[in-house]
Amino acid sequence: MNPARRTHYLKALGITRWQNRTSVLEVDNKGATHPKDASAIESSPILGGSITFDQLALEAAACTRCALHKTRNRVVFGSGDVKANWLFVGEAPGREEDRSGEAFVGRAGQLLNSMLFALGLDREDVYIANVLKCRPPDNRDPGGEEVAACESFLHRQVEWVQPLMIMALGRFAAQSLLKTTESIGQLRGRMHHYEPFRIPLIVTYHPAYLLRSPLAKRKVWSDLLLARRSLIR
Ligand code: URA
Numbered sequence: 001m002n003p004a005r006r007t008h009y010l011k012a013l014g015i016t017r018w019q020n021r022t023s024v025l026e027v028d029n030k031g032a033t034h035p036k037d038a039s040a041i042e043s044s045p046i047l048g049g050s051i052t053f054d055q056l057a058l059e060a061a062a063c064t065r066c067a068l069h070k071t072r073n074r075v076v077f078g079s080g081d082v083k084a085n086w087l088f089v090g091e092a093p094g095r096e097e098d099r100s101g102e103a104f105v106g107r108a109g110q111l112l113n114s115m116l117f118a119l120g121l122d123r124e125d126v127y128i129a130n131v132l133k134c135r136p137p138d139n140r141d142p143g144g145e146e147v148a149a150c151e152s153f154l155h156r157q158v159e160w161v162q163p164l165m166i167m168a169l170g171r172f173a174a175q176s177l178l179k180t181t182e183s184i185g186q187l188r189g190r191m192h193h194y195e196p197f198r199i200p201l202i203v204t205y206h207p208a209y210l211l212r213s214p215l216a217k218r219k220v221w222s223d224l225l226l227a228r229r230s231l232i233r
Helices: 003-012 038-042 053-061 095-100 107-118 144-161 171-178 207-212 214-232
Strands: 025-027 033-035 086-090 127-130 165-169 192-194 199-204
Touching: 053 144, 086 107, 086 144, 086 171, 107 207, 107 214, 127 144, 144 171, 165 171, 165 214, 171 192, 171 199, 199 214, 207 214
Parallel strands: 086 127, 086 165, 165 199
Antiparallel strands: 025 033, 192 199
16 A cells, blocks of 8 residues: 555554554555465464554454444544553444544543543543444444454454553443453452453443443442552552
C-alpha cells in the first residue's frame, strides 16, 4: 500500500504508529489484507511478534470473517497507548463508534472517561478495545460466531499491549476473556487472570449498564479500587 494512503488509513482508524518493521502483510486490489507468509503471523511470539500493531489493525480493517463486515461503516480496532498498564475491554462498537471509528466515544464512553478520571487516568494513558471490532446492527448482542471470528484480534492486542491489568467491562468481555458462562454478579469483586498470558483481570459492569442502573456505580468504583490496589502492590 502507498505509504501516504497507509498513514491516512491508520489516522482515520485512530491508531498510533509506534513500531517500524518490515511488512509481512500485503493488500490485494480489493483492499483485503493477506500475510505474505502465513507462518509469520502464526509464529508471532509475545512482545516480539512478526507483525506490528499497525499491521494487525490493517488486518482488522480488511476483515471479512463474519457477516458484520457487510453492515459496518468503520472497523473500530481500539485506541490509546499501546504500551499502557491498563487495558479496558468493552463489548462492541455502537452507533457513534461505528461512525467515528473510535472505541467508547458515545454516552457509555463519556462515563468510561469519568471512570478513568476517577482513577487519575486519561484515555491516552490506557488502551481501550472491544470484543467485537464491528457494530452489530441495532446494537444487538454479539453472536457466538461473531465473537469466535473476532477473538484472535483481541488476543493479539493483549499480546502486544501486555498490560498489567485488564478491566473486563460487562458480560461479553468477561465471558469471552475468561472463557466462562458465569454471570457478572458471580465474576466481579475478585481477581481473575487472562490465562494465555496470566495477566490480572477484574470484571465490572459495562458503562452502558451504569447509564441504566446508576446505583451500580458504587460497585464499579469498588472494582476499580480493587484493580488499582492490585496494580500498586
Ligand atoms: N460499548 C462498547 O462496549 N464499546 C464501545 O466502543 C462503545 C459502546
